[in-house]
Amino acid sequence: xxxxxxxxxxxxxxxxxxxxxxxxxxxFSFNDQANRDxxxxxxxxxxQRYGVTGPQAEAIxxxxxxxxxxAGGNAYYLAKFAGIVGLDVQDLGAAQTGMTKQxxxxxxxxxxxxxxxxxx
Numbered sequence: 001x002x003x004x005x006x007x008x009x010x011x012x013x014x015x016x017x018x019x020x021x022x023x024x025x026x027x028f029s030f031n032d033q034a035n036r037d038x039x040x041x042x043x044x045x046x047x048q049r050y051g052v053t054g055p056q057a058e059a060i061x062x063x064x065x066x067x068x069x070x071a072g073g074n075a076y077y078l079a080k081f082a083g084i085v086g087l088d089v090q091d092l093g094a095a096q097t098g099m100t101k102q103x104x105x106x107x108x109x110x111x112x113x114x115x116x117x118x119x120x
């Protein structure tokens with residue numbers, strides 16, 4: 001019995017963890033303010049310090065969180081990176097669904113509207 005497939009979803013498994021080790025290690029370092037400041041001051045140097053290269057580095061430059069996930073990034077570690085570059089959960093949800101941020105926010109509001117039968 002295989003793993004269920006969710007279209008458009010990258011499964012974070014052992015292979016992805018190995019692939020994303022340098023990236024995730026770097027993002028984990030962002031738990032410390034001094035490291036966040038160092039990254040903002042010299043992104044390229046900071047990436048080199050952690051061995052982040054190739055598609056991971058390109059996705060960092062483009063602020064492409066979905067690309068980072070595909071390149072082995074763990075969503076929990078990437079949350080620190082997203083915060084550093086000014087992305088919030090709604091930005092990430094919009095990217096995952098292929099919507100603009102406003103379209104995604106509007107969708108959340110629509111989904112939250114309860115039918116009258118559930119009103120108090």
